[in-house]
Amino acid sequence: MRKRSQRLWVIGAAAALLIVAVPLAAIGLKGAANFFYSPSDVVEQNAAVDGKNARIGGLVEHNTVTHDANGVLHFSITDTKNSIPVVFDQIPPDLFRECQGVIAEGKFDAQGRLVAKRVLAKHDENYMPPELYEKMKAAAGDGGMMKCQTEASQTKPGAAG
């Protein structure tokens, strides 16, 4: 095989691969763009549609952490302006507690609740994801997180989780 045709098939194979990979990446990124919400985004965009996948970030709202009769965990995620109820049938992470920044991933049900498949809290208790912080600031100004903590400390609830 001649040198030129050899180079041609390598370039051809690379081009073929890219023709597949680029649209795949574009579809994947587009999917991700319609995936992450703050509670206010959900309310404003009417995103809580039955069966829709979403990832919601915010704080665990004060005084909303309960278990139902079947032991299933219920809580709300808030950005201090709006809040979204979440149902989670697993054990939350160790750093899950009121006013802690969390991210819940799952599907909305018919009642507008997020049925979470996964709930994540940062490994570090003092940390808040920057994008979450931006969204919270947009919703409630700089003092959003402090407001949650002040309310929580005033009423001193029993430890949840």
Place this chain on the structure above:
Amino acid sequence: MIAELGHLLAFLALAAAASQSIFGLTTGGEPARRLAVATGMFTALSMLTLIISFVRLDFSVALVANNSHSLKPIIYRIAAAWGNHEGSMLLWCLIMSGYGAVAALFMRGGPLRDKALGVQGLLTTASLLYLLFVSSPFLRLAEPPFDGRGMNPLLQDPAVAFHPPALYLGYVGMSFVFSLAAAGLINGKIDREWAARVRPWALTAWSALTIGITLGAIWAYYELGWGGWWFWDPVENASFMPWLVGAALVHSLIVTEKRGGMAAWTVFLSVLAFCLSLLGTFLVRSGATTSVHAFAVDPKRGLVLLAGLALTGIAAIALYAWRAPKLKAGPEYDPVSREGALVLNNLFLSVGAALVLVGTVTPMFAQALNVSLSIGEPYFLLTFAPMMAILLLFMPLAPASTWQRTELSPLLKQFWLAGAISAAAFLAILVWRGNFWQAVGVMVGSWVVLGTLQDLARRAGAGGIGRIFRLPLNVWGMAIAHIGIGLFAIGAVTEAAARETRTFPLAAGQSAQFEGWTFRFDGTHQAEGPNYEATRGDIFVTHADGSTETIHPEKRFYQVAETATTEVAIRKTMGGDMYVNLGDTIREQPGVWRIQITHHPLIDFVFGGAGLIAVGGFFALAGRIRRKVQVTETETPPATAPEPAAAPAGAPA
């Protein structure tokens, strides 16, 4: 005094590294060699003083006060030395200068070694400057506290204690591969001999990186309590990108070494692997991306790292642009040949790395445009997974094909058994489980495992089983690593598709049934650890086969850090792990605990497969070192050494 001594030693290392780079790039020879050894020694001693400060709990050192505590067990006091930003930067410098020192001691002299030590000296100088002036681990506190502030308790764990050294051995090890590439370009000599001498270093770094990533995944699996081992988190991707490029590199080096082909591409990968390591460090340390993993994050340091990355990248690209056009192309080959198969391997691995890169950095750019974007598993499963599935289809064919030209149909016929069994596995899983992607994963995984075994049998030929053990080590390395990949693929898709989890609210005395096992909750008791208090569950388990035992998943509370952690109880079964997590209490129902039980099928295939990849890499390395020793004995340069007769197709993974 000891911290000041460490500080001084780091400055001595800086001086030695700077001189090493000057001598290495100019006159070379003995001075460069000795200086490289000195740089390594000074850095090692500096690290030693830091470890001593941690062991002796010298809380007047700010780093110790912030990251250790008197109640911490000794092994974790040592690990705490690198379990923080400043200490891990010193570890970075140690490993970087360590590679230089080992090369100075064991590499054959000549322009390649001299120039490589020079470039490595430059990189080490830059790293030590960063260490000393941006993140010094030796700072003192004016008023030492009575006790330390402890370390993140999640990190008090054997797997994660040794995760950073292994990861850095790989990550930073790529720096020496970079230096060898730069040296080859400076000398204008990227040929078969160059590739033969680079390959052991690339194999070392890549295998160590494999171990480091695997340790991190194992830790995430049992320590974080939800049984996930890979999250496609930016921090994980940061180490995965150099791994992918490193995997491409150890394969393209084979082509360059055996055939003299792909030289420019191989050099490009050598440079790229280290640039991706730097990019990863920037992503992790700057806080530019959102991660579930906690790191000491500082945007100012991020800028310095970014500048370093840009400088290294631009210098490398300039050097490359200057020399690469002069590199000779290798002999011609047919698309259907071993060269062709390895080109495909490189294309798929590079495109895979590019897709991971896009998924990792896009949120960062989106944030600059004020768009919140969170890219997770769905993106990577859609884009990256299919690429790897196709790559695995080619995997057993490459080592079985011949250089330059292969007849396709005899090649394929040779794998009839592996093909038939894996096709049957595909249909069986599709019918039995109804999950297409699981069926695809198991099919390609078993195809790789069986195809590799069939190839080994063919190599043994008529000589029978006995000859298999006399095959060269690099063939064994290839086979072990490829089987590891296959097992990993089977395990990963099965675990993801067939994982079962249930949460049971149980009061003392109540039982739950799960996957044929019975779990009776007998309440909890308190236990005391060295620096934590634990609530331990007592769960009486009746296995599916009728045998019984009591297991103790626990919740730990670390008083110093005021943090709770979960210690799950894991029981191995034939098909996977039974994973029991003592969850939380229910406020409305006192005495009731929520206990989560998960069955992780074939999870050992995931970690075992990944481990085998590293073992395979080390086998190939051992084969290389043995051959080199033999060559030195016969005084023949390695590049012209005849292939051992038993390895007509010696292609280590």
